[in-house]
Amino acid sequence: MGRIIGIDYGTKRVGVAVTDPTQMIASGLTTVGSHEILDFLADYFQKEKVDAIVLGHPKKMNNSDSESLQYAKQFETAFKRRFPSLPVIWVDERFTSHLAMDAMIRGGMKKKDRQIKGNMDKLSAAIILQSYLEQLNYTKQ
DSSP states (O other), X not given: OOEEEEEEEOSSEEEEEEEOTTSOOEEEEEEEEGGGHHHHHHHHHHHSOEEEEEEEEOBOTTSSBOTTXXXXXXXXXXXXXXXXXXXXXXXXXXTHHHHHHHHHHHTTOOHHHHTOHHXXXXXXXXXXXXXXXXXXXXXXX
C-alpha cells in the first residue's frame, strides 16, 4: 500500500500533505513553489510509493467553481502528462484556510509563525487530504 498525496494548489505556492503508509492519517509535508511542484513530486515518487493524488477543488460558497479552478486544472493536466498512471481525485477545499487557521491557533502556534503563508498552505493540504480519507472510511461502512 502506497501513500496518498494531498495538494492545495496556488499560483505562487503549493501546500503538500501526505498520508502515513497505512493511509490512515494525513500530515502536512511541505510548501513548494508552484513552478517547482512537478519536479518535487517526481523526486518524492522515487523515494516513496504513492497510490493517488488528492487535489483541492476551489469552489465558491454557492458551490460553483472558483476563478482559481483554471490554475488547478492546468496543474492537473501537466501532472497527468508527466505521471499518467497516478489518479487525481478532486476534493472540495472550501473552508480549509479557515480550518487551518483555527488549528494553528488551537495548537498554540505563535502569531509570527501563523503569518508564514507556507504554514497555512501545508496545513490546508493536510485538511483536504484528511477530508478525503474520512470520505473513504465513510463509504466503506
